[in-house]
Amino acid sequence: GNSVTQMEGPVTLSEEAFLTINCTYTATGYPSLFWYVQYPGEGLQLLLKATKADDKGSNKGFEATYRKETTSFHLEKGSVQVSDSAVYFCALSDSGAGSYQLTFGKGTKLSVIP
Amino acid sequence: EAQVTQNPRYLITVTGKKLTVTCSQNMNHEYMSWYRQDPGLGLRQIYYSMNVEVTDKGDVPEGYKVSRKEKRNFPLILESPSPNQTSLYFCASSFMAPGQGRGDEQFFGPGTRLTVL
Numbered sequence: 509g510n511s512v513t514q515m516e517g518p519v520t521l522s523e524e525a526f527l528t529i530n531c532t533y534t535a536t537g538y539p540s541l542f543w544y545v546q547y548p549g550e551g552l553q554l555l556l557k558a559t560k561a562d563d564k565g566s567n568k569g570f571e572a573t574y575r576k577e578t579t580s581f582h583l584e585k586g587s588v589q590v591s592d593s594a595v596y597f598c599a600l601s602d603s604g605a606g607s608y609q610l611t612f613g614k615g616t617k618l619s620v621i622p
Numbered sequence: 623e624a625q626v627t628q629n630p631r632y633l634i635t636v637t638g639k640k641l642t643v644t645c646s647q648n649m650n651h652e653y654m655s656w657y658r659q660d661p662g663l664g665l666r667q668i669y670y671s672m673n674v675e676v677t678d679k680g681d682v683p684e685g686y687k688v689s690r691k692e693k694r695n696f697p698l699i700l701e702s703p704s705p706n707q708t709s710l711y712f713c714a715s716s717f718m719a720p721g722q723g724r725g726d727e728q729f730f731g732p733g734t735r736l737t738v739l
Binding site for chain 1: 626653655662663664665666667670672678680681712714719720721722724726727728730731732733
């Protein structure tokens with residue numbers, strides 16, 4: 509079956525630090541990959557996505573590249589802000605598996621301190 | 623405003639007392655889904671619906687029921703809640719089901735925090 513593994517949190521960074529959250533996946537078909545973000549007290553919202561190998565998704569200064577050879581989709585940001593404090597979820601959907609759901613990682617909580 | 627709404631946002635109840643959490647979307651989405659979020663476990667799908675009158679089990683359906691009589695609504699029903707159903711619940715919707723289209727965005731509701739005593 510499909511699975512997503514992302515780095516354990518929590519992660520605490522100082523403002524303007526570089527962020528990497530690792531995500532690797534296992535899929536039986538041809539997955540699309542996503543990062544969702546959950547701000548405190550809110551639902552999840554899409555941060556970025558990539559639908560095929562070597563695609564780069566980007567939004568709000570965050571980037572992630574779909575690496576098929578390493579089955580990875582690591583999230584990066586060059587300079588984090590306090591407002592980036594949230595829980596980040598890596599997820600996949602798999603068009604080849606006949607599975608009509610998003611498969612999520614367990615989430616990584618990021619805290620950015622001034 | 624395009625959105626997914628859930629009600630109630632917070633609910634404390636007792637074991638065995640039937641409850642319904644409503645979910646409604648105004649985006650004319652075909653696909654709707656329910657997830658529960660638990661610490662250390664991430665989000666797990668309970669049920670999903672591909673369209674009106676079409677529902678199917680997700681990964682953790684035990685103890686839950688759903689119905690999809692109208693396109694916009696997808697209520698989650700707990701016939702006899704138990705303490706292990708204490709959790710944060712999210713409804714989500716999209717035009718196409720995950721895996722049908724390529725990279726279709728899921729829109730999530732704000733969540734319902736349920737406590738079963």
